[in-house]
Every structure is written in C-alpha cells, then in structure tokens.
Amino acid sequence: KQEVTQIPAALSVPEGENLVLNCSFTDSAIYNLQWFRQDPGKGLTSLLLIQSSQREQTSGRLNASLDKSSGRSTLYIAASQPGDSATYLCAALSGTYKYIFGTGTRLKVLA
Amino acid sequence: GAGVSQTPSNKVTEKGKYVELRCDPISGHTALYWYRQSLGQGPEFLIYFQGTGAADDSGLPNDRFFAVRPEGSVSTLKIQRTERGDSAVYLCASSQDSARGYTFGSGTRLTVV
Numbered sequence: 001k002q003e004v005t006q007i008p009a010a011l012s013v014p015e016g017e018n019l020v021l022n023c024s025f026t027d028s029a030i031y032n033l034q035w036f037r038q039d040p041g042k043g044l045t046s047l048l049l050i051q052s053s054q055r056e057q058t059s060g061r062l063n064a065s066l067d068k069s070s071g072r073s074t075l076y077i078a079a080s081q082p083g084d085s086a087t088y089l090c091a092a093l094s095g096t097y098k099y100i101f102g103t104g105t106r107l108k109v110l111a
Numbered sequence: 112g113a114g115v116s117q118t119p120s121n122k123v124t125e126k127g128k129y130v131e132l133r134c135d136p137i138s139g140h141t142a143l144y145w146y147r148q149s150l151g152q153g154p155e156f157l158i159y160f161q162g163t164g165a166a167d168d169s170g171l172p173n174d175r176f177f178a179v180r181p182e183g184s185v186s187t188l189k190i191q192r193t194e195r196g197d198s199a200v201y202l203c204a205s206s207q208d209s210a211r212g213y214t215f216g217s218g219t220r221l222t223v224v
Contacts, residue, residue, distance in 0.1 A: 004153070044215040
C-alpha cells in the first residue's frame with residue numbers, strides 16, 4: 001500500500017530564501033508524481049507533474065525532482081516571496097488512476 | 112467548461128439530513144474523481160468514474176455515501192443521514208488521461224452541526 005510523507009509539516013522562512021520541500025513514497029512503482037499548491041479554504045492548483053521516466057520539471061521559480069529508486073521527490077522554490085505562502089501537497093499516482101497524497105507542508109514566507 | 116466547477120462552495124447542514132454535492136468537470140474529460148480532505152490532512156480518495164460507471168468506489172467510507180454520473184459529465188456525491196464526522200472539504204477532479212495529471216475544483220466545504 002502506497003504511503004506518502006511530507007517533511008517538514010510546516011516551514012517559515014524570510015523573503016528571498018531558496019527552499020526545498022521534501023516528499024517520500026513507499027512504493028516506487030509510480031506512474032507520475034504531481035505537486036499541488038493549496039491556499040487556505042481553496043482547492044488544489046497543479047504546479048508540476050513529473051512522469052516516472054523523468055528526473056525533473058521546471059516552471060518559473062519552481063523545480064521538482066523525482067528519484068524513483070529512493071522513493072523521493074523534492075520541490076525547490078527559488079527566491080521565495082510572501083505570495084508563495086500556502087500549503088504544498090505532493091501526490092503519487094499509484095496504479096493507473098489513483099493519486100495518494102501526503103499531508104502537506106505549510107509554508108509561510110515572511111516579508 | 113474552462114475548469115472544474117463545484118457547487119455549493121459551502122454547505123451547512125444539520126445532523127441526520129441528506130446532502131448533495133455537485134461537480135461539473137472539464138468538458139471532454141472522461142475520468143472524474145471525488146476526494147475528501149479533513150482539516151490538516153491531505154485529500155483521501157473516495158471514488159473514480161470512467162465515463163458513466165464507477166470504476167472504483169473503494170474509498171467511500173460507508174453505505175451512507177453514494178455518487179452518480181448518469182451522463183458521463185456532471186457528477187453528484189450524495190450523503191445520507193449526515194454525521195458530524197462527515198464535516199470536511201469534498202474535492203472533485205477530472206482528467207483526460209491520468210498521465211496528464213488531475214485538475215481539481217475549488218471544493219465544497221461541508222459542515223454538519
């Protein structure tokens with residue numbers, strides 16, 4: 001049974017810092033992994049999708065990496081801004097349709 | 112539509128009442144998913160539709176929960192005899208192909224008082 005863990009649970013950093021959010025999964029047989037952002041009281045916004053055959057994906061200041069063999073993914077945020085404050089969730093696609101989510105990392109970027 | 116639409120955005124109901132939550136997926140997306148998110152937790156899978164049929168309903172917590180998608184587009188999640196423990200955000204997502212990832216709606220926040 002796939003389990004997804006995110007560390008740290010919460011993170012507070014000053015504006016401008018580069019930071020890394022971690023995601024680990026127990027079953028390496030995944031099809032892809034997706035990172036989402038969730039603002040308080042809102043739904044999920046997709047940030048990056050990494051296929052199992054890929055090592056990383058980049059979008060603007062965001063870079064996500066995937067290491068299937070070690071069961072890990074990281075989300076790197078460069079030059080953090082207060083507007084980046086949100087909860088970041090990773091989800092591993094186990095089987096062909098079901099995403100298993102971590103519990104998220106609550107990020108606060110201080111101005 | 113341009114995105115996944117969920118209505119209502121908020122629903123407050125009394126314990127024991129029946130509720131319906133609606134999801135309108137992106138046009139052309141054949142796959143539709145319902146998840147439930149409790150406070151401080153990640154979303155948990157409830158049910159998956161491929162077209163009109165429920166291909167996997169293993170995440171529905173008990174027989175008070177039921178979902179339909181009669182025409183392969185809009186889906187309704189139905190909860191009978193609501194309990195306070197049903198309070199959560201109910202999220203709907205759709206996809207054309209899971210290899211392309213999901214698109215989520217904004218969710219329905221259900222509060223049972």
